[in-house]
Amino acid sequence: MLNIENLKAKIDNKEILKGLNLNIKPGEVHAIMGPNGSGKSTLSNILSGKKGYEVNGTVSFEGENLLELETEERAHKGIFLAFQYPLEIPGVNTNTFLKTSINAIKKARGEKELDAIEFLKLIKQKSLELKFDEKILSRQLNVGFSGGEKKKNEILQMSILDPKLSILDETDSGLDIDALRIVSEGVNSLRNNKKSFLIITHYQRLLDYIKPDFVHVLKNGQIIKSGDYELAKELEKVGYEDFN
């Protein structure tokens, strides 16, 4: 599904990623762990199409050159990024934002757009599945949301947009244990043999709830080791500093 070869990225002439390789197949859950400044967020930004980076290497998504696509085109193809810091958009209801979003994607795919009733039905069903409070939807997007509410909202958006590849950028940061559990259950309920996930985190804690198929350690812009869930445990014991 996603194939990254020798990915290098610079910003302001500083090299952040220094030849990264990663292959994700449909249905797989990959976790990337690494210390601050290792390039984790840069990776998620480059995959989702944030501007401002000088990028080299190849990234293909379902056989297509991802790097040539605009940010919104990547979203249309089924790439979703759950933001580490979801943005506030004052005056825009969460509902309105979600409806605009899903219909922009449907339109780009040549599918029929949802009318108000179909949309409300979908959103009701998804909130119920995820056990999220619907009240959040009638509030302005992320304005005055607690950290937990913002992250829940990201997961709700993910479930409604139904992406093929979901990238979770430090979704666990700033969550208390209860919120972490709820968010993780949400993610788990979306797993199936077609959807893939790339989970970016500092801590092993999140991986206790969302069991990954693969764990990669990112350090100094490269993946220095890959393994299974056991690797995360080992990392937690040793720490990033002494891990080689």
Add this chain to the structure above:
Amino acid sequence: MDPDNNQVSNPEIDNLIEKNYEFGFTTEIESETIPPGLNEDVIRLISKKKDEPQFLLDWRLKAFNHWLKLKEPKWGKLKIDEIDYQNISYFSAPKLENAPKSLDEVDPKLLETYDKLGIPLHERAKLAGVAVDAVFDSVSVATTFKKKLAEAGVIFSSFSEAVKEHPELIKKYLGKVVPYRDNYFAALNAAVFSDGSFVYIPKGVRCPMELSTYFRINEANTGQFERTLIVADEGSHVSYLEGCTAPMRDENQLHAANVELIALDDAEIKYSTVQNWYPGDKDGVGGIYNFVTKRGLCKGKNSKISWTQVETGSAITWKYPSCILKGDNSVGEFYSIAITNNHQKADTGTKMIHLGKNTKSKIISKGISAGNSDMMYRGLVDISSKADNSRNFTQCDSLLMGNKCGAHTIPYIKNKNLKSNIEHEATTSKISDEQLYYCNQRGLNQEEAVSLIVNGFCKEVLQQLPMEFAVEAQKLVGISLEGSVG
């Protein structure tokens, strides 16, 4: 290191700023336009063409002679190219062999123009339930729905017609809120105004439909000087909307309108404007000079006047729809969205003059500037010594797009009453690259993202518009700003 803080301008987006003005067509229609120039004879000619009573001609001449003594205001930060008042034609009318008696007799080309503008003049008017008075250049062309309104006792007609049919009402109220001595452009308008709309809502009547006027400047080298007068008698209620467009021309055209509103005891007037005059091209060539005096008088107790404006067009806008709160317990409101792009300049705001006791006013202003444009909110809240227990709340929010535009807020506040209070809040924000990235990641392209964010910013004001116009305004907001982020 952080890409989020990189505020470099985005060439891709800058390219998108060039957005064509949708209403820039002209209509080939034979018209009668008097030669450019301004003197007493021209005024007599206008008055004669309109078959006006003596009192009106006298009033025009007084206004003209007063105007001659005035100097053109050098206003604030606006750089205005010199206006040659002798080079403007003060009267232009589509040529009609005989004046039309009904819509069927109106020149089909005119109707076609209104069709292009999306104005519900014909059947569409019925669907929308809107009564429309359309002013083309200087003359009011057709007023729809007259019959239905007449049954309710509502008078809604062109100004010229009202002068003939209800001279006593015109004589009683004309110039009472905006006297010709008020300012330079008000005096000019009083001298040369050619048409406009007149509304009278009788005692206790709730106007059965939204009333609406569309203004269009078609002829080259003409100015448009219309006058609107709305009188809401005791306990009545009316909602009125005006819309404006003009063709694209290289020279600047002058629009100097006057609007007077009068609300008697317990009456309410809601006045909404969607102004989309031609703003000039991306280099700032051409466009309408929109110098307008709009004022409402809450004359009676418990009366209410509410202004809502969506200002997206014009090269230069200079207007301050105001309320004089004379009656005790009267209420004044001002809701405004002003958008400037490219080289547009807007100096707009409101004045709330509290004279009566327990009077209340509310000002919500949303200014959006993009490109190289400049936006100024200028407002006055004045609470007199007799206006006990009066209150004002003002909120001015500015949104900047790109690094080359400006936004300024100048609130003048005068409170001479210790029992009254004034609250003022102001914010300035910018559409961040991060917000756009977030929207893009959710599948919205740049234009959809900007439109969504700006409409969110304007929401409080858009909500004030009558339903069918709110949708139109929302689209207009999106169009005016397409791609204008840097």
